[in-house]
Amino acid sequence: MENKIKIFLVDDQQIANFIMKKVISTLAIDCEVIAFDKPKEALSALSENKPHLIFLDLNMPLINGWQFLEYMQDDQETKVVILTSSIDPVDEKKSKEFPQVIHYETKPPSKEKIKAIISREIK
Amino acid sequence: MSLYENKYRVTYEAFSKFSAKISKADNKKELLAIMETHLKYLFNYKYFRVLIKDEDSIKSFNIFQNSICPTEFILDVVFDYEEKLLAKNIPLYQNTDGSFLKEYQEQLQICEGKLWGWHFEYQNTELCVSLISDKNKPFIVKDIEILNLLIDSFFTKYQQLKLRNRLHKKNLNLENALRIIKSQKLQISKIVDNQKSIIKKRTNALQQSNTELAEISRLNAHNAREPLSRILGLIEIAEFYTEKELKTTILKNLKISAQDLDKALKGIIEKSAQAIEKLSNEDLSS
Known part of the structure; x- marks a missing residue:
């Protein structure tokens, strides 16, 4: 259980979370995935669950991806991968301003890339 | 020294005083006043008259002994003898009772009057000088x-003052012209400034429209790409499902996502139409 990697999916689109869950499940990596379609709930669950990795969408109502990153500034442990349908270079550039962000991925999620990202975090 | 020579010495002294005064005269009124004051020291007369005929006018002035009438330039009649002088240029010397002076005749109290007349010609100007003397x-x-x-x-x-007046008038005209030119220049620069501000305004409006359009197209692209990325993702994971699962799960989500994509595209088309209409209205109103 110690080595089991804990992953949060934060995306207001349930279908997007559904796809990511399936992609991760096919990787044959032992991990625990928790999906949130309300960013606020994910923020509340952060301190209790202490996930290793968050796949974060940018374009969300009420709390968007940027605001989400602002709220979790104090959390130095959790790493964030932006997973967005935006291919705007301005967004990618902005994401580099946040130290937690280790990757910027555009949807649809590619199985190989997701595998590479998660595998790196296990080591 | 004879009495006669003495008289002329006195007369020339009087003339030199007159010359000195006249050179200082600043206008025609002063010139006439000097004439009136000094004339009596130069020779005897009851009545003295100068008629000046130049290119555009005939004017005259009269000096009466004892100043019974103010001396000033007037535009008045040309006397018969002056007509003759102008026509023939022959000096005049004849008896007169001064009756042509009408109401002034009596006051002059002419006794065995003589009318003298001379014609002078200068460039563009003729002068008839006449006087009445008596016993x-x-x-x-x-x-x-x-x-x-x-x-x-x-x-x-007289000529010097006239030229000076003319010069003064021309200067006034030039100053006026200059003033008009200046005000026109000002108007032109105002028009140019106005044009500049209109151009600036329109340029700003265009830049703003461009920014708005760019923003709209960015939002559009994003709104369309979101459901599309779901569709692509669903297709990606489809291979891990059984045929039965495909129908229940994947197809259902594909349908939702495709409908979302359709909604997004409809929204894009509507927004573009609105933006185009807004722009063309602005073009018409400005």
Whole structure:
């Protein structure tokens, strides 16, 4: 259980979370995935669950991806991968301003890339 | 020294005073006042008159002995004898009772009056100089010499003042023209400034429209790409499902996502149409 990697999916689109869950499940990596379609709930669950990795969408109502990153500034442990349908270079550039962000991925999620990202975090 | 020579010495002294005064005259009124004051020291007369005929006018002034009438330039009649003088240029010497002076005749109290007249011609200007003398105020042929000098210096000054007036008028005209040019220049620069501000305004409006359009197209692209990325993702994971699962799960989500994509595209088309309409309205109103 110690080595089991804990992953949060934060995306207001349930279908997007559904796809990511399936992609991760096919990787044959032992991990625990928790999906949130309300960013606020994910923020509340952060301190209790202490996930290793968050796949974060940018374009969300009420709390968007940027605001989400602002709220979790104090959390130095959790790493964030932006997973967005935006291919705007301005967004990618902005994401580099946040130290937690280790990757910027555009949807649809590619199985190989997701595998590479998660595998790196296990080591 | 004879009495006669003595008289002329005095006369020339009087003339030199007159010359000095006249050179300082600043306008025609002053010139006439000097004439009136000094004339009596130069020769005898009851009535003295100068008619000036130049390119565009005939004017005259009269000097009466004892100043019974103010001396000033007037535009009045040309007397018959002056018509003759102008026509024939022959000096005049004849008896007169001064009746042509009408109401002034009586006050002059002419006794055995003589009418003298001379014609002077200068460039573009003719002068008729005439005077009435009588037994008590006799004018003699010898006085003609001083009269010639008087008329010369009078006319020189008269001409000088006239030219100065003309120059002054021309200067005024030029100043006026300059003022008009300046005000027109000001108007032109105002028009140019106005044009500049209109151009700036329109350029700003265009830049703003461009920014708005760019923003709209960015949002559009994003709104369309979101459901599309779901569709692509669903297709990606489809291979891990059984045929039954495909129908229940994947197809259902594909349908939702495709409908979302359709909604997004409809929204894009509507927004673009609105933006285009807004822009063309702005073009018409400005």
